[in-house]
Amino acid sequence: MLDEVLTDGVDHDVEVDITLPSGTWRRALMSLRALFRPTGETMGAITCVLDITDSARARQELERRATFDPLTHCHNRSSVLSELERELEREGTRTGVVYVDLDQFKPVNDKLGHAAGDELLVLVAERLKHVSRDSDVVGRLGGDEFLILLRDIPGAEMAMRAAERICEALCGSFELSGGTAELGASVGVACSDGNPIGSEELIKRADVAMYKSKQAGRCEPVLAGA
Secondary structure, eight states: OHHHHHHHOOOEEEEEEEEOTTSOEEEEEEEEEEEEOTTSOEEEEEEEEEEOHHHHHHHHHHHHHHHBOTTTOSBOHHHHHHHHHHHHHSTTOOOEEEEEEEESOHHHHHHHOHHHHHHHHHHHHHHHHHTSOTTSEEEEEETTEEEEEEOSOSSHHHHHHHHHHHHHHHSEEEEETTEEEEEEEEEEEEEOOSSOOOHHHHHHHHHHHHHHHHHHTSSOOEETTO
């Protein structure tokens, strides 16, 4: 940017991350302005540096709150749906979704209290993240429902393997501070097939498959259309 200011006389503003010798992180706004000779030629540049660390942190916090669920730190409903929409707009890729509805969650709230229920949701989210790839997105739709976005998969077989790992991770015992909770999960899977499909339709298919899984009651995933 400085080269453009000096050669073309184009002004720029740029935010720069700076690490001080103490290791402290700061962010600065650098305003680069061209200086001209009376003939119109660029003779140099002047730079104004403004420390904007506080406002940058405030902006990051707002972005975090708009993106992540405050309890589980998964993506919240709106952000995981937005990620899914963007993924489905990519050409030449296949996308999968795994719809998870926890079974036997209400008795935990009734017997151990809502604080225990919140603790259980946090543990569930941790397990979901542990069995997911780094490229996947784990989102909480609300209550005890989660949605896992599987990016760039070769086909339904990979999505089903991911769903099976999720069932293994969630169906069993969870040690809480107030006691032990037994949990199950109903899991539905849906995949795009290369043809255009909207996020709502794909989630609807996974939701229908999830209810089939719940009716079976075996803590096993069901593939939409199978």
